[in-house]
Amino acid sequence: MPAPLAECMRRPTVSHLAPAGTVLAAIVVWVGLAAPAQALTTAAITPSLSPDRLGAKAALTFTISYAGGQFGVPSPVRRSVLRFPTGLSLDIPHLSSCAAAHLRARGASGCPAQSALGSGHALVEAHAGSQTITEDVAMRAFLGPPQNLRPTMEILVRGYTPLDERMVLTGTVLPDRAPYGEELVMSIPPIPTLPLEPDASIVSFTLTIGAARPRTDGANTLLTPPSCPVGGFPFAAEFTYADGSRGTALAEAPCPL
């Protein structure tokens, strides 16, 4: 309705309701100010070693859970740094690697079996329209080509429905400060959904590297540290989110009994 006509017809009612309108406007402003505080994304990490034995071939299962964010969907992670305890090391019998381009083009079958490091799964979410859309994705980790003599890891992420997509994440293993031995630094590209809709976010991520009893001779695995510090093996993570915020998470894996 055009404004002059509206004023002609509604003036008495509108002036009667002015205080209610002011209160409503105040509530709207207050809600608007309160909203960002609820939108903070948080993360928790859960590492576990199997078998829980010192100086042994083992599998490390690393779980990251994200929470919070607008509409209950965490802000997408753009960078993660995962810190591992001193002494935890990769056992790589054959230096066989798989490049990210290979993985993108041919999938996991395009990589040498001896470059396999582990596997896992993740849950990815995006808020589109009024709904939160979720997708389960499978992950396969491979040893990538060394960068500046440092080991790298390529993770093939593959989801089928509702969107049939694949992407490759690349991480670099770097030396870290005590009580940590090495850190895995990963840049996570945006996960596009649909034009005009927000990128997807990782809600949970579980990756198992190595195996206590490798299925094949010469398979890559993990070696647990020869000793355990008081309080357990320290793990830590730092995350940078797409909204510009940062977060950290700490956890210990208990020492073997």
Add this chain to the structure above:
Amino acid sequence: MKPKIRILLVALVACTLLIVAAVAWATETLTVHASFNPDRLGAPTNVSVTGKFASTTGGLPSPITHITAYLPAGVEIDARGAGTCIAAKLEQLGPSGCPADSRVGFGGGEGLIELAKETIREPYTLDFFFGPRENGHLAVLAYVKASSPAAFELVLVAKEFHAPKPYGLGFAIAVPPIATLPEASNASVESAFLTFGSTNVAYYKTVHGKKKLLHVRGVVVPKTCPPDGFAIRATVDFEDGTTLTVDPTVPCPHH
């Protein structure tokens, strides 16, 4: 004529003149941008549209009563493999009442409400689903939801029709008055964004006892492109009786 009646008559004439003037001056404007992504001839695509309404009177744009959209000739909507959603279930249960494979698009935007001379912005979301065909024509259900400051949900039905050349498919959608808060104006639309289809939508279906990944083609770009690009037209009718027509074009794909 008694003075009291004369004053009333003058006031009535003044108000009538204002009404006439308001109708004459009230002009809604709409800026539209449409694109195909990817923009490849004959390929499944995503159609995304953004629109921004304004009023030249400086007030709120008048509420929308009807939208008619004309798509370029040759655009196909291939719904094979997609499910259908029943409007009654969508009204009753919201999007969770629709099969996941009936979803065809998303969207949202900002609405405007006038209350106590204050303009209040109201974000809203849009979810689109394939509805059951009517007389062989496609129907798309639009689920509109807003939460704050006024909470409302409504289901609109976009009905397909054969549009005249140079267009192909057309969709017509009636929009009822959207009451929001007591004493507030009906909701107007300030901005909207819509996204339909995708290149990589896939669902599992059990075929002969085996789980099979099925890709939905959805919206398909025409196989040829006219010299001036793909022509689109949208006609919007407003509550104040005015009608607005916009003719955006989507450029031809680069070779």
